[in-house]
Amino acid sequence: MSxxxxxxxxxxxxxPLEGVLLITPPTIFDDFRGDFVEIYNQELYQNAGITAxxxxxxxxxxxxxxxxxxxxxxxTGKLVKCLYGTLYMLIVNNDSSSKEYxxxxxxTLNCRNHSQLYIPPKFGTSYLVMSDKAILHxxxxxxxxxxxxxxxxWNDPEYDFWWPISNPITSERDYPFNTR
Numbered sequence: 001m002s003x004x005x006x007x008x009x010x011x012x013x014x015x016p017l018e019g020v021l022l023i024t025p026p027t028i029f030d031d032f033r034g035d036f037v038e039i040y041n042q043e044l045y046q047n048a049g050i051t052a053x054x055x056x057x058x059x060x061x062x063x064x065x066x067x068x069x070x071x072x073x074x075x076t077g078k079l080v081k082c083l084y085g086t087l088y089m090l091i092v093n094n095d096s097s098s099k100e101y102x103x104x105x106x107x108t109l110n111c112r113n114h115s116q117l118y119i120p121p122k123f124g125t126s127y128l129v130m131s132d133k134a135i136l137h138x139x140x141x142x143x144x145x146x147x148x149x150x151x152x153x154w155n156d157p158e159y160d161f162w163w164p165i166s167n168p169i170t171s172e173r174d175y176p177f178n179t180r
Contacts, residue, residue: 008041010048016105017093019120021050023079027114037114039081040139050118052077054139059083062129062136067168069126070152077141078125081116082109085134087127088164094150095122102159109136124152128168 011024025044029036038044045051062068072094080089092104108130109115119125127136154170155161 008038008044010044012048012050015107017091017100017103017123018098019118020091020105020123021118022107023048023050023116023118024114025116039116039137040079050079052079052118052141054079054141056140056143057137058140058144059135059137062134063169064129064132065165065167065169067126067128067154067163067170070124070154071126071149072119072122072124073142073145073149075121075142075148076144077121078119079116079139080109080119080125081114081137082111083135083137084111085129085131086110087134087136088130089117090126090128090161090163091117091119092124092126092152092159092161093122094124094152098122104159104161106162124150126154128163128165130164 008026010026013022015022025038027035028038060068070090070092087109088106089109090104090106093100093102095101107115107117109117152159154163154168
C-alpha cells in the first residue's frame with residue numbers, strides 16, 4: 001500500500017493595490033475524475049499572514065454579461081473565489097485617506113485556476129460574467145448591510161475603468177448609475 005503525502009501551502013501574491021492579495025490555495029487532489037480543492041483553512045491563511053476573521057459566507061449566481069457592483073463598505077473585508085465559470089473582477093480603492101485612492105486593478109478568476117482574492121475594507125468590488133453562467137463565493141469579515149454600502153458608477157469617466165464589454169446587464173440597484 002502506498003501513502004500519499006500532501007504539502008498544504010498557499011501561494012499569496014501582492015497586487016498593484018496595497019492590501020489586495022491574489023491567493024492560490026493548494027489543490028488537494030487532482031486526477032482524471034476532476035479535482036478536490038480546499039477553499040479555506042484558517043490555519044493556512046493565518047500562517048500566510050491573512051488573519052481576517054470571517055463571519056458570513058455568500059454566493060451569487062449570474063449569467064453572461066451581468067455586471068454586479070461596484071460596491072463596498074468601510075468595515076467588510078472579503079475573500080472571493082469563482083466556483084463556476086469565468087469572471088472579470090475589478091477592484092477599486094475607495095479610501096479617501098489612501099495614496100491609492102481611486103486606483104483600480106482587475107483580474108480574471110475562473111473555476112480552473114482556483115485563484116482567490118482577499119479584498120480589504122474600503123475597497124469597491126465588481127465583477128462581469130464572461131461565461132454563460134458563473135458562481136462567485138465570498139467570505140466576509142462583517143455582516144452584510146446594504147444601507148451601509150457605497151456604490152461607484154461602473155462606467156464613471158473619473159476612474160477610467162476598462163471593461164471587456166461596453167453594455168453590461170446591471171440590476172435595478174445599479175440602474176441610477178447605468179447609462180444604457
